[in-house]
Amino acid sequence: MSALRLVVFDVDGTLVDSQRTILESMRRAFEAVGVTQPTREDVLGIVGLSLDVAMAELAPDAPRETHHALADAYKSAYVDRRAREGTKLSSPFFPGARDTLMSLAAREDLLLGVATGKSRRGLDKLIAGHGLEGVFVTEQVADFHPSKPHPAMLEAALAETGVQAQEAVMIGDTSFDMDMARAAGIRGIGVGWGYHDAARLSAADRIIERFDDLPAALDDIWRRDT
Incomplete structure (x- = not known):
């Protein structure tokens, strides 16, 4: 032992x-890429998955390139919020x-x-x-x-x-x-x-x-x- x-x-x-930051970042990502917004419940349901898998779950009918674009837009939005608020407020x-x-x-x-x-x-x-x-x-x-x-x-x-x-x-x-x-x-x-x-x-x-x-x-x- x-x-x-x-x-x-x-x-x-x-x-x-980090719920507020995740939800806002997802909203901004889907808005930027022009894909139908997922529900709050769906977004919180995929927290913990890697981004590529998460985006495929949230936009199952979209092609892989769109999943990549969503992941990139999400990262950008997340980094932006963290920079504005700081880690202790954003998470x-x-x-x-x-x-x-x-x-x-x-x-x-x-x-x-x-x-x-x-x-x-x-x-x-x-x-x-x-x-x-x-x-x-x-x-x-x-x-x-x-x-x-x-x-x-x-x-x-x-x-x-x-x-x-x-x-x-x-x-x-x-x-x-x-x-x-x-x-x-x-x-x-x-x-x-x-x-x-x-x-x-x-x-x-x-x-x-x-x-x-x-x-x-x-x-x-x-x-x-x-």
Whole structure:
């Protein structure tokens, strides 16, 4: 059994609430490209997927070139809003997220990681904007992996840290996160404050409703193994 345990976090909808920025950026992207606007529910339903997969879901009848154009327009709109508002306003922490994250990062038995549909550049900007440098020892992004729920991100996180799957937990707000965890042989904790309803998190081992509940939920999961 590994001496260290790994806790991997999704970002949007789990650590930070970027809902306003995502919705506005999608609206501007679809407007710029001239494609029928998706509903709010449809947009929030694809958060966590890589952009190319997300755009194909939101505009299924459009050709691939249009999906690429939508993705480029979305990135441009997202960067513009972040530049105008700053990271702390465009992607604020959920209540309790920062304190819990710092508490877990201080534990000698835990390593923290990220598995996100964000690009490398987007994650770097978020980490710098929130002052999270050095918190995560493994950072898996959409640039180098298939979209969630493919397990590649978590498999890479395990390989980088040397932690066994049974000693790792994925924290996320979407079915993509929980399905990815299950595919990688990792347990999943779903969060009730994110972008997918709890009913969609059927692959989760448990669901928590407050960030403050996370440390106890982690300890309980691993206690059952002893």
